[in-house]
Amino acid sequence: MFAVIYQGYLKPNRENEYQEAWNKVAQFFIQKRGALGSCLHRTSDGLWVAYSRWPNKETRDNSWPGDSAPSEELPYEIRNAVLTIKDCLDPDRKIPDICMEVINDLL
Template identity: 35%
Template sequence: MFVAIYRWRIDPDGEHDFVANWHRITRRGLAAGSGGSSLFRDAEGCWVAIARWESRQARDAAMRSLAGDAVDAELSERARRAVLQRFPDQELDGVLDCWAPLPANPTAQGRSR
């Protein structure tokens, strides 16, 4: 397993566009072989995404295949403008994978503070 962790500070006025765009990218990644992603916001307001892939090579190949595909260029641009600060990515190679699927909780889907 390979995991990429992304972190940003997001303009509160652009949070909706940022989340919608991340969700769109994750759906496209799932179709390309991703293990999915999760998006979080910490207590200091920093946004954190964790994306899972079978391997770094699988992620790189999927990103190459999706590059240049302007499915929703306007939403992507609004999401890019919402980023006030981007922190360095962290890429992790799995050593032990003990994650278990969580039970579905439809009330938690898309919930924000």
């Protein structure tokens, strides 16, 4: 199993827009691209953290081409939601994704 942690701080007043776009993208990847699930969190200092799980790295990489996302293979509304997510993030506080192999799973 493979997991990714996405982290970032949002631009002011973009929380609702970010949550709606994240929900749309996460549901699409679960329903259509093989993701096993995703969860969105916010810390007390305003850091937004999303955690997604995939059966393997290949499935995730085929759906999410990293910094070149969104892939042209995705439906227009999903590409647009990915762009919205990126636009909501504060570029001055960018945090790299954390990609991990799941070793022991008790969730």
